[in-house]
Amino acid sequence: MALTLGRMSVNSAFRRAILSLNYVKGQRFNSSTSNKERKTTSSGSNGPVVSERRGAVMLIGINRPEARNAVNRETAQRLTEELSAFDQDDSLNVTVLYGVGGNFCAGFDLKELAHGSDSLELEQDVSSGPGPMGPSRMRLSKPLIAAVSGYAVAGGLELALLADMRVAEESSIMGVFCRRFGVPLIDGGTVRLPQLIGLSRALDLILTGRPVKAHEALAFGLANRVVPDGQALQEALELAEQVSAFPQLCLRADRNSAYHALFDSTSFNQAMQYETDNGIPVVIAEAVAGAAKFSSGVGRGGTFSKSKL
Incomplete structure (x- = not known):
């Protein structure tokens, strides 16, 4: 032939x-932090983002459980650095994004936003810098799997939409909760959600801001797997290892x-x-x-x- x-x-x-x-x-968006500095600042147990390598799989965790893993500027920067480093590392095949302490992510930290729009330092050109949630404007060259527990709402939902697949625990809740506070979806929610579940269902979530439980999310195609509480990370890791073996x-x-x-x-x-x-x-x-x-x-x-x- x-x-x-x-x-x-x-x-x-x-x-x-x-x-x-x-x-x-x-x-991706260039970071001024070197790989050596990144490992020191973001992989420690006290940092807002933790990471761990499992063979060819990288685990990246949002580590602000006291705030239901709401993302502030430092967390957004660390997430961008971690995912950018993963994408550039040829020895890594898949990454798993999760939340430490029972929640995936409750969105952007509104306490920080309450100090005024100047605190956000928003980059309006989507090709020039990260989004408010950090890596939401990235297009990764390798698979990302989200392990969803607890709340994945507002910007947290948008981070989950960045993933290729979402493994959701039975008690998890997704939704556009920022609807009630006048905070727009500017981390890809209006772009990815309609493509993922269709315009009609996406508008249902976007316009009402209502909570979506795991099994409804599965029926929508918003979740790919539903597992018992406490098992999302392990299931996502096993799925990542399977994908990495191909x-x-x-x-x-x-x-x-x-x-x-x-x-x-x-x-x-x-x-x-x-x-x-x-x-x-x-x-x-x-x-x-x-x-x-x-x-x-x-x-x-x-x-x-x-x-x-």
Whole structure:
């Protein structure tokens, strides 16, 4: 089979795919904090954000349980630094975002906002700086899974929407609670939520600000898994490890193509072309070797959690 695409050779297509997969890595905002400084300031147990590496999976926790993990400026900065570092680290495949102490995130810290709009230092150009919640304007090149417990509301909901998947505990609550205080969704809520669950359901949440329990969130497609209380983080970690075990170039190409079709393509044909341009090189890079392993009996029978192809 001659793997060519018009006048573009497979080699040039492969280079284009790699550039495309790394393109979203440019959708981050530079931080003045070095990696060494980041580990000191944000990974300690007393910091507003904690992180822990588990093999090729990174756990990132919002650590302000006394404020239901509401995000202030320092927390927003730390979250941006942690997720940017994850995205740049080629040895990491998946990250899990969670809240310490029983709540995912209650949104932006309104006590800080009460001091006046000047305290926010908002960057209006979304391509030039982070959002109020920190990493909400980022487009990660690798999967993010949210482990949702307790409240994930207002800006906390927007952080959960940044994730590719959400594992929610049975007693968890999601919602646009900022509706009652006149605080707008400026961390991607009006952009991601309609695409995720449809305009009608999104407007139901956006206009009413009502609480959404876990099983309704699951029915909406807002949650991907519902687990007993206290198990979201462990379930999310196991899910992340499963995703991390798959061939990563193929996984990221498919993920990137799905996001491109949803947010960037202007037509069906353009989306299909993008999928093809970025999929064909993966056939050479991973699929041929994967097919050979499958032929030898590896990975058959749907044993995805144990697959090391």
